[in-house]
Amino acid sequence: MGLGMVVQAVGLFAATNVDGLLVLSLFFARGASRRGAVARTVIGQYLGFAAILSVSLLAASGSGVLPGPVRPLLGLIPLALGLRAAWQVVRRRRRAGAETSDTGVHRGPGAFEVAGVTLANGGDNVSAYVPVLAAAGTGGRMAYAAVFLVLVAVLCAVGRLLAVRPVVARTVSRWGHVLLPLVLVTVGLSLLARVGLPS
Incomplete structure (x- = not known):
């Protein structure tokens, strides 16, 4: 794999994944001090990205995967998770009254939730990956995949680094129970609005 292809792979990954950094940082921050939460978040990030990459590779090799009408439905996943998280906050507040010091899930985020x-x-990254991977040929596709998988680790490291910054940690500690559902619902609605509902 030449240096030019590596640079292209890094640029493509960065352009298509920077928007997920906030959500990833929130997952890391909400799992702070919870045993195994960091590992579950990293595993979930890899599982989710592996699914995106697999679909992209299959589509680039000529297989018809993830039809257009299905894509808008992906927005329902974070929307549902956000509404579920908001409902859990409401339930805990009813149960604990004014006690809101820790309204997050006790175990932190689950791997499948993150995925x-x-x-x-x-x-929607699939749309960006498929033409590039299709033009790269079989060897190039494998090279892109390898670089992408390494960069997922970099993304996780950056997300974790942001999550442990004092200002971020304080903000999430105080407002995380509101921020995470809000961000997830916003992501879901923006995906549905961007792609449009299936006809």
């Missing part, structure tokens, strides 16, 4: 949001938020 679902990653898949939904990156579902």
Whole structure:
């Protein structure tokens, strides 16, 4: 794999995944101090991205995967998770009264929760990846995939780094129970609005 292809792969990955960095940072921050939360978040990020990459590779090799009418439905995943998280906050507030110091899920984010949001938020990345991967040939596709998978680790490291910044940690500690549902619902609605509802 030449240097030019590596640079192209890095640029393509950065352009299509920078919007998910906020959500990833929130997942890391909400799982702070919870045992195994970091590992579950990283595993979930890899699972979600692996699904995006697999669909892209199959489509680039000529297989008809992820038909157009299905893509808008991906927005329902973060929307549903956001509404579920908001409902959990309401339930906990009713149960605990004024006690809101820790309204997050006790175990932190689950791997499949992170994977679902990653898949939904990156579902439109398929449109950007397919033409590039199709033009790269079989060897090039494998090279792109390898670079992308390494960059997922970099993305996770950056997300974790942002999550442990004092200002971010304080904000999430105080408002995370509101921020995460709000961000997830916003992501879901924006995906539905951007792609349009299936006809």
